[in-house]
Amino acid sequence: MSLLVIGTVxxxxxxxxxxxxxxxxxxxxxxxxxxxxxxxxNINLVSVVGDDFPQEAIGMLQKxxxxxxxxxxxxxxxxxxxxxRYHNDMNSRDTLDTQLNVLATFDPVIPADxxxxxxLMLGNLAxxxxxxxxxxxxxxxxxxxxDTMNFWMDIALDDLMSLLKNVDVLTINDEEARxxxxxxxxxxAAKKIMGFGPKYLxxxxxxxxxxxxxxxxxxxxxxxxxxxxxxxTGAGDSFAGGFIGYLAETRDISFDNLKRAIIFxxxxxxxxxxxxxxxxIQNLSQEEVDERVQQFIxxxxxxxSLVG
Amino acid sequence: MSLLVIGTVxxxxxxxxxxxxxxxxxxxxxxxxxxxxxxxxNINLVSVVGDDFPQEAIGMLQKxxxxxxxxxxxxxxxxxxxxxRYHNDMNSRDTLDTQLNVLATFDPVIPADxxxxxxLMLGNLAxxxxxxxxxxxxxxxxxxxxDTMNFWMDIALDDLMSLLKNVDVLTINDEEARxxxxxxxxxxAAKKIMGFGPKYLxxxxxxxxxxxxxxxxxxxxxxxxxxxxxxxTGAGDSFAGGFIGYLAETRDISFDNLKRAIIFxxxxxxxxxxxxxxxxIQNLSQEEVDERVQQFIxxxxxxxSLVG
Numbered sequence: 001m002s003l004l005v006i007g008t009v010x011x012x013x014x015x016x017x018x019x020x021x022x023x024x025x026x027x028x029x030x031x032x033x034x035x036x037x038x039x040x041x042n043i044n045l046v047s048v049v050g051d052d053f054p055q056e057a058i059g060m061l062q063k064x065x066x067x068x069x070x071x072x073x074x075x076x077x078x079x080x081x082x083x084x085r086y087h088n089d090m091n092s093r094d095t096l097d098t099q100l101n102v103l104a105t106f107d108p109v110i111p112a113d114x115x116x117x118x119x120l121m122l123g124n125l126a127x128x129x130x131x132x133x134x135x136x137x138x139x140x141x142x143x144x145x146x147d148t149m150n151f152w153m154d155i156a157l158d159d160l161m162s163l164l165k166n167v168d169v170l171t172i173n174d175e176e177a178r179x180x181x182x183x184x185x186x187x188x189a190a191k192k193i194m195g196f197g198p199k200y201l202x203x204x205x206x207x208x209x210x211x212x213x214x215x216x217x218x219x220x221x222x223x224x225x226x227x228x229x230x231x232x233t234g235a236g237d238s239f240a241g242g243f244i245g246y247l248a249e250t251r252d253i254s255f256d257n258l259k260r261a262i263i264f265x266x267x268x269x270x271x272x273x274x275x276x277x278x279x280x281i282q283n284l285s286q287e288e289v290d291e292r293v294q295q296f297i298x299x300x301x302x303x304x305s306l307v308g
Numbered sequence: 309m310s311l312l313v314i315g316t317v318x319x320x321x322x323x324x325x326x327x328x329x330x331x332x333x334x335x336x337x338x339x340x341x342x343x344x345x346x347x348x349x350n351i352n353l354v355s356v357v358g359d360d361f362p363q364e365a366i367g368m369l370q371k372x373x374x375x376x377x378x379x380x381x382x383x384x385x386x387x388x389x390x391x392x393r394y395h396n397d398m399n400s401r402d403t404l405d406t407q408l409n410v411l412a413t414f415d416p417v418i419p420a421d422x423x424x425x426x427x428l429m430l431g432n433l434a435x436x437x438x439x440x441x442x443x444x445x446x447x448x449x450x451x452x453x454x455d456t457m458n459f460w461m462d463i464a465l466d467d468l469m470s471l472l473k474n475v476d477v478l479t480i481n482d483e484e485a486r487x488x489x490x491x492x493x494x495x496x497a498a499k500k501i502m503g504f505g506p507k508y509l510x511x512x513x514x515x516x517x518x519x520x521x522x523x524x525x526x527x528x529x530x531x532x533x534x535x536x537x538x539x540x541t542g543a544g545d546s547f548a549g550g551f552i553g554y555l556a557e558t559r560d561i562s563f564d565n566l567k568r569a570i571i572f573x574x575x576x577x578x579x580x581x582x583x584x585x586x587x588x589i590q591n592l593s594q595e596e597v598d599e600r601v602q603q604f605i606x607x608x609x610x611x612x613s614l615v616g
Binding site for chain 1: 601
């Protein structure tokens, strides 16, 4: 019984209106694992890095309870590298450089003691690689959550459509939902996308919050209004990590519990953007997490009693 | 004890991706009064039209309990006319034509029996005209709510800044909040704008909901995810009408009650966009209003109990 996390472990170099970084540790699976670690233990990571990846970063993950036996370290090769510059509105960015390096030939290997997996988080990667992970699991997890992005819709749509038949929850942003469905209305987009396979769809709207759909219900979680968004990198992954970490711990996949999971995910995303990279979500206290979740409760709570 | 509503009563001609209208009845004060009428009676309207304005439209307002003694009818003159075309995203629009007509010389006259006013809604008009209304009230209302727009920030900023010192609640959209404050972050913008006078600021974000700020608190109300937004004209005014109508009826201006009022306002806005012009908000039943408000409750309600 555990949470299996697949995705990139990477170097990022980030420029925002507030400053820039040299190569820092990033990657979808890194953010997901760290965010999940505030809610559940028994997190198993499957990914790949080069021999340039710092041992301290692996130690940092292990310290948060993440098992790294599935993290391949390729001798003589280099870690996946992404570099980007955010615009002043922090909602859009330009990719300055992408070096696939070890990711170009990534063949995910699932250690034997990672097989007993009830919750699977397929972080952003080529859909074919995500499918390979599913194929290599001897039993289907209780819940499979998929994150993807417009890049794969552009270059690997057939693979993605095929993969969608096999997942329970899809998380994408609003523009991606529109691209994938061909519908502008997010309500119409959601119906169409759920027709492709996923029982649940989460549409992330950045500073405008997130929507959770199933066939009959819709739930809206706000984003916390922040004075500054310092670095949006990893916000979606931190969201996904908090979401699946809470589900894995509570083992309850009712709609009501998915709503709670989205609030915890939103809380982790709100931390993530406060500093560069993973800095903010490496060392949170339980008090900080509780206080942040309480801010979400206060933000949307109102009391109306309808007669009748 | 009553609600006084000032603003335009107008003709609109609207083009959307779904169709176009000839001249139909619109105007800020029309939408505000109609939306408010589902929550309170004793609504007093002050505005101006030409003799081309249909008596049936005035009758329609009266039928909803709106007193029109303050609606000046200018013989031989024409009613204010606005024409616009919405883009495919329904969030942006081009103004095709604006004919001020009677609005060019509007001198608001407040009938003696409208003076006893506890709640004042200053719908979108030139700030100097809005100030005149305040000046002509013999006692200050319990709550003054101001709606304005970027147009007045462009051409009458001094008048607007002076007026802001005299109002309790300001409602503007996100872009207007950024323009008025010079801050991109809405949290920073809100602090700065409340420094200009208003104790409360409501930032309307269209399909992304609305934020209510006071000095120490923030509340977020979602917009209802709709399959189609048919015509956004008047959504902000319907919001304001539901908001102040509920407050005028309950006579409670605590932050908790302002939160409720925003949900009722959001419900009215969600009706307004479903049909052209005022069509949808002319004849709602109490059941429809209650059902819509329940949808808002269901949309954001979650149950997290934090230990400690």
